[in-house]
Amino acid sequence: MNNCDQCVVRNKSICAALDPDELVAINRLSRKVSIKAGQALIWEGDDSLIVANVVEGAFKLTSSLEDGREQIIGLLYPSDFVGRPFGDKNEYSVTALADSKVCVFSRSDFDQFVREHPDLEHKLLRRTLIELDRVRRSMLLLGRKTAAERVASFLLEMSERLADASCSVVGGNLKLFALPFGRQQVADILGLTIETVSRQMTQLKKNDIIALPDHRNVQILDADRLRNIADAGALSVH
Amino acid sequence: MNNCDQCVVRNKSICAALDPDELVAINRLSRKVSIKAGQALIWEGDDSLIVANVVEGAFKLTSSLEDGREQIIGLLYPSDFVGRPFGDKNEYSVTALADSKVCVFSRSDFDQFVREHPDLEHKLLRRTLIELDRVRRSMLLLGRKTAAERVASFLLEMSERLADASCSVVGGNLKLFALPFGRQQVADILGLTIETVSRQMTQLKKNDIIALPDHRNVQILDADRLRNIADAGALSVH
DNA sequence: CGGCCCGTTGAGAGGATTCAAGAGTCGTGG
DNA sequence: CCACGACTCTTGAATCCTCTCAACGGGCCG
Numbered sequence: 357m358n359n360c361d362q363c364v365v366r367n368k369s370i371c372a373a374l375d376p377d378e379l380v381a382i383n384r385l386s387r388k389v390s391i392k393a394g395q396a397l398i399w400e401g402d403d404s405l406i407v408a409n410v411v412e413g414a415f416k417l418t419s420s421l422e423d424g425r426e427q428i429i430g431l432l433y434p435s436d437f438v439g440r441p442f443g444d445k446n447e448y449s450v451t452a453l454a455d456s457k458v459c460v461f462s463r464s465d466f467d468q469f470v471r472e473h474p475d476l477e478h479k480l481l482r483r484t485l486i487e488l489d490r491v492r493r494s495m496l497l498l499g500r501k502t503a504a505e506r507v508a509s510f511l512l513e514m515s516e517r518l519a520d521a522s523c524s525v526v527g528g529n530l531k532l533f534a535l536p537f538g539r540q541q542v543a544d545i546l547g548l549t550i551e552t553v554s555r556q557m558t559q560l561k562k563n564d565i566i567a568l569p570d571h572r573n574v575q576i577l578d579a580d581r582l583r584n585i586a587d588a589g590a591l592s593v594h
Numbered sequence: 595m596n597n598c599d600q601c602v603v604r605n606k607s608i609c610a611a612l613d614p615d616e617l618v619a620i621n622r623l624s625r626k627v628s629i630k631a632g633q634a635l636i637w638e639g640d641d642s643l644i645v646a647n648v649v650e651g652a653f654k655l656t657s658s659l660e661d662g663r664e665q666i667i668g669l670l671y672p673s674d675f676v677g678r679p680f681g682d683k684n685e686y687s688v689t690a691l692a693d694s695k696v697c698v699f700s701r702s703d704f705d706q707f708v709r710e711h712p713d714l715e716h717k718l719l720r721r722t723l724i725e726l727d728r729v730r731r732s733m734l735l736l737g738r739k740t741a742a743e744r745v746a747s748f749l750l751e752m753s754e755r756l757a758d759a760s761c762s763v764v765g766g767n768l769k770l771f772a773l774p775f776g777r778q779q780v781a782d783i784l785g786l787t788i789e790t791v792s793r794q795m796t797q798l799k800k801n802d803i804i805a806l807p808d809h810r811n812v813q814i815l816d817a818d819r820l821r822n823i824a825d826a827g828a829l830s831v832h
Numbered sequence: 833c834g835g836c837c838c839g840t841t842g843a844g845a846g847g848a849t850t851c852a853a854g855a856g857t858c859g860t861g862g
Numbered sequence: 863c864c865a866c867g868a869c870t871c872t873t874g875a876a877t878c879c880t881c882t883c884a885a886c887g888g889g890c891c892g
Contacts, residue, residue, distance in 0.1 A: 417730075419730060419731065419733065419734040420734070420738075421734070421738060421739070421825060421826065422825060422826055423826055425738040426738070427733055427734045427737040427738045429730045429733045429734070430730070440723065440727070441723065442719070442720050442723060443723060443724075443727070447727045447730060447731060448730060471712075471716065474709075474712040474715065477712065477715060477716060477719060478709065478715060480719060481680070481715060481718060481719045481722065482680050484719065484722045484723060484726060485678065485679070485680060485681060485722055486681075487726060488722060488725060488726050488729065489678070489681070489685045491726065491729045491730060491733065492655075492657060492667045492668070492685060492686060492729060493657065493685060494733060495657065495665055495667045495729065495732060495733065495736060496657040496658070496659070496665040496667070498733060498736035498737040498785065499665040499736040499784075499785025500658075500659060500663040500664070500665045500785060501659070502879080502880095503879080503880070538838070538839085539838075539839060539840095540838085540839095546737075547736065547737025547738060548880080548881090549880075549881055549882080550838090550839080550840095551839090551840080551841085551880090551881075551882085552879090552880060552881075554839060554840055554841080555840080555841080555880095557839095557840095558840070558841085570889090571838075571839065571889090587659060587660060588659065588660055588661055740847080740848095741847075741848065776870070776871085777870075777871060777872095778870085778871095786848075786849090787848070787849055787850080788870090788871080788872095789848085789849075789850085789871090789872080789873085790847090790848055790849075791871095792871060792872055792873080793848095793872080793873080795871095795872095796872070796873085808856095808857080809856085809857075809870070809871065833892105834891105834892095835890105835891090835892090836889105836890085836891090836892100837888105837889090837890085837891105838887100838888090838889085838890105839886105839887085839888085839889100840885105840886080840887070840888095841884100841885085841886075841887090842883105842884085842885080842886095843882105843883090843884090843885105844881105844882085844883085844884105845880105845881085845882075845883095846879105846880090846881075846882085847878105847879090847880085847881085848877105848878090848879080848880090849876105849877080849878075849879085850875100850876085850877070850878085851874105851875090851876085851877095852873105852874085852875090852876105853872105853873085853874080853875105854871105854872080854873075854874095855870105855871080855872070855873085856869100856870085856871070856872085857868100857869085857870075857871085858867105858868090858869080858870095859866105859867095859868090859869100860865100860866085860867085860868100861864105861865090861866085861867105862863105862864090862865080862866095
């Protein structure tokens with residue numbers, strides 16, 4: 357049991373569809389759970405017994421092969437919805453990237469509650485459609501883009517997703533942001549090896565397209581050229 | 595305007611959620627449209643003005659780069675739903691692979707109708723969730739699998755999807771099926787070139803894992819070994 | 833200071849692509 | 863029914879890109 361009134365993602369999660377009465381009802385179905393960095397919330401192949409809202413932290417959604425090759429197929433941040441409603445298997449693992457908190461429901465409870473609350477189901481549908489668009493976009497990246505294009509696309513997407521405070525330091529468009537994870541995970545997102553990611557980043561740095569104050573921070577110096585590379589790979593060095 | 599009663603996908607499409615009265619109502623919103631093979635129904639980047647149900651034929655869903663590289667991000671068959679409800683842009687193209695028929699709605703009409711019919715919205719949600727699972731599975735394929743693994747995975751998936759009549763000819767597990775498209779499109783699905791697909795198919799044939807009566811038909815001779823290759827790539831010859 | 837983790841860099845190998853040519857298939861028309 | 867052309871698929875050789883393996887560098891913490 358929980359207190360939705362004070363929930364930090366109250367207005368951004370799918371729960372925003374609910375009025376106070378309904379909130380009390382769903383309150384009774386949920387419990388807040390803390391997950392340490394590196395710990396899994398859901399395992400690939402397991403029965404789908406729970407769903408959840410991310411309250412705090414970050415998660416990766418992964419699918420892997422027996423020999424250890426891993427592909428990150430999604431990232432989850434506060435207010436995102438986790439799990440597979442209306443299905444009996446989880447086709448992927450969900451693992452905390454940082455110490456996190458989630459608001460957990462039993463899947464059967466949740467499924468039933470959703471069916472009784474069309475507005476909630478509508479929110480869920482919208483989110484699912486957005487996620488589907490996002491995932492499909494990454495199919496083009498994984499299937500057809502070169503390493504240089506993948507890294508450039510990734511940096512642009514991250515800079516947009518993290519487009520909040522810290523930006524526009526000096527004159528104007530100098531976007532600075534901190535990657536919430538290391539090179540290996542970037543590689544797992546882009547379907548590359550860690551070495552290739554590293555080489556591509558260095559390349560971009562050498563061409564003054566980005567700056568790397570440290571390993572986690574990235575500053576986009578020339579967004580136009582970066583966009584050029586992302587969409588065609590044509591790096592026109594003087 | 596249309597006649598849903600006689601619709602061949604009446605019971606398999608999302609319309610199955612509707613009772614006779616509702617069917618009359620949605621009837622008024624739809625019109626049946628014929629599309630010739632190769633013709634596009636929706637263009638990548640266009641405003642999302644229509645959605646539809648596939649009634650007959652087949653479609654590919656594609657995303658591409660300016661230089662012509664193309665990735666197939668989905669396939670649609672009769673009873674499948676097409677288009678992007680509750681969003682203003684189509685992020686991909688939809689093109690007929692064969693002469694086809696679709697039942698088209700204006701997106702705004704459809705959006706509104708769906709919101710008024712929770713059962714329909716529920717069907718749509720379920721479909722979207724299933725599609726999301728499918729697309730995520732292919733992210734692992736595109737990001738991490740080798741050419742051999744991709745082709746093997748593809749053949750297994752197609753054999754399951756087309757697992758109907760014609761099967762089990764002789765003793766037992768000899769699955770025979772016809773690919774509904776040519777090598778180039780297989781390549782566009784798997785994120786490979788046509789030559790690589792061809793070479794991998796030949797390789798499988800040489801190892802007596804599949805037979806290729808002609809270019810469109812495939813017969814799986816040794817499903818176990820094919821599954822082995824699909825998941826690990828370890829091809830144990832002789 | 834030294835070990836550990838993570839990221840970078842280098843050299844070499846391997847796999848997929850590219851470019852080019854040849855083989856097979858299909859439909860058309862003589 | 864066969865011949866022809868167009869198109870698709872296959873095969874080959876060379877190139878290119880990414881991966882693999884290995885060593886090095888740098889920051890962080892004990």
